[in-house]
Amino acid sequence: MISPFSFCLNPFIVWRxxxxxxxxxxxxxxxxxxxxxxxxxxxxxxxxxxxxQAQDAAVEKGMDLVxxxxxxxxxxxxxxxxxxxxxxxxxxxxxxxxxxxxVEIKEIRLTPNIxxxxxxxxxxxxxxxxxxxxxxxxxxRFRGREVTHASLGQDLLHRFAELCAECSTVEKQPKLExxxxxxxxxxxxDK
Numbered sequence: 001m002i003s004p005f006s007f008c009l010n011p012f013i014v015w016r017x018x019x020x021x022x023x024x025x026x027x028x029x030x031x032x033x034x035x036x037x038x039x040x041x042x043x044x045x046x047x048x049x050x051x052x053q054a055q056d057a058a059v060e061k062g063m064d065l066v067x068x069x070x071x072x073x074x075x076x077x078x079x080x081x082x083x084x085x086x087x088x089x090x091x092x093x094x095x096x097x098x099x100x101x102x103v104e105i106k107e108i109r110l111t112p113n114i115x116x117x118x119x120x121x122x123x124x125x126x127x128x129x130x131x132x133x134x135x136x137x138x139x140x141r142f143r144g145r146e147v148t149h150a151s152l153g154q155d156l157l158h159r160f161a162e163l164c165a166e167c168s169t170v171e172k173q174p175k176l177e178x179x180x181x182x183x184x185x186x187x188x189x190d191k
Contacts, residue, residue, distance in 0.1 A: 026067040027082050028055065036067070039078040048074055107137045110160070112152045123163045126185065130167045136185040143179075153181040161185065
């Protein structure tokens, strides 16, 4: 009688159960197509060949056979050093992440009856944020009956935008939302 777990002792069946999808590309024996379009390690097209001949050519050069275009008819495989390819790809991705910068939105809150000195301090802080490459959200909060004089807040935001004009551009014009008026400033584009 055959035990239900005896199939695990067969090395071929255990090997086939290993996940192939752990890698982005299929390499060497993972490629199951009958024939492939082969590209040599120097980039030269070698034509459509049976998979065994392509694998033999890769082994002969001491490199890997990598399926680079599985959706093509027939699939395209290239002879390359897969370890070196993965290393260079990881290095490019790391370099791209290093050059990437996340733009933050800094908020500056004003009141409709702010004094000149306080306004100048807020403008100075906004210019510092903008020079660092961040966007600035300027908000005027109205309390009580101040909301009936929304034009004062709008004038204040326009004056704030004029004071920050050398280091910013207005991304979103002042707009009343509930009890506060918002305006967004973006860093000025260098010409």
